[in-house]
Amino acid sequence: MAPSSPPDDPLSDEGLERLFSSLNQASGIVAAVSGGPDSMALMHGLARWSSIERRPPVHVATVDHGLRPEAAEEAAFVAREAASLGLPHRTLVWTGNKPATGIQEAAREARYGLLVEHAREAGASHLVTAHTLDDQAExxxxxxxxxxxxxxxxGMRRETDRRGIRHVRPLLGVPKSCLLDRCREQGWRSVTDPSNADERYARVRWRRLMPLLAAEGLTAERLARLAERIAQADEALDLKAREALERSEPHREAGTLSFQGQIFTEEPFDIALRVLELALAQAGMDLENSRLHRLEVCTERLRQAAGAGEALSLTIAGAHLRLTSSGRVSVGPEPPRQRGR
Incomplete structure (x- = not known):
């Protein structure tokens, strides 16, 4: 029997019910567990939650990025710990050439790609990771x-879609210290990733600064609360932008979207900016690497041209934007560039 816990303990039986409530309707759950204390606490919490009553099946997965010789043994350690809890485990290996620069970003993309593919193979609809309140603040x-x-x-959203798999971060409101304390109290073993102390990485450098910010009142809790408030405002603005685009007489045909350009002069700048983003997305453009500054510049140019009744042609994110002098905007794929031009 689990020891008694204070009522506000997020890892008590009642706390686990709240943390994992959105997982009850899952067809299956893949838990990403690296072996660090945060993810080990997540795994133990899921095992306890699953034992209380009938739950969706939980599968544990560890990604070996092939960047450190210790990674294979760490994955084997997680496999043994998962087996002791009655949970199946799989090691997912990132193979192939690794980039010389931007390795953390590339490893992150590879990690989620492997986890999503494993979730599909396992028949799981949900992926859970152990991001904490401290991770959110950083x-x-x-x-x-x-x-x-x-x-x-x-910041990071509590739930997001990853190519049809629901990515859930149930510990996003839980301080890391709470998880470390529970690991010590329960004797849950974990491993230490030396890259967490490598100051070549921005996150590590910010982690060292966080105590100084907290001393001035900028605590992890306040930063996380700020992220929640900004997320609420962001959601409201997105809704208003969608409504504005639908009012602008949109016409969609064969990968091209057109609408009335007066939206750029009638709406506040941020709504107009989001309308441009929506139009690009609905026309099938990849905005993953688009810079906010570039979108802002394009929005301002469209506002000025629409206000003056002028025609305008420009490109962004692989798209061709055309504003006619009659005030209609069309968004479609950028035509192939011709040599010598």
């Missing part, structure tokens, strides 16, 4: 330092 500061807009400053 994410907000990293994105703030890079000039992110509201969507970026909203």
């Amino acid at each position: 994410t907000v500061m990293i994105r703030l330092s890079r000039g992110s807009g509201l969507a970026g400053l909203a």
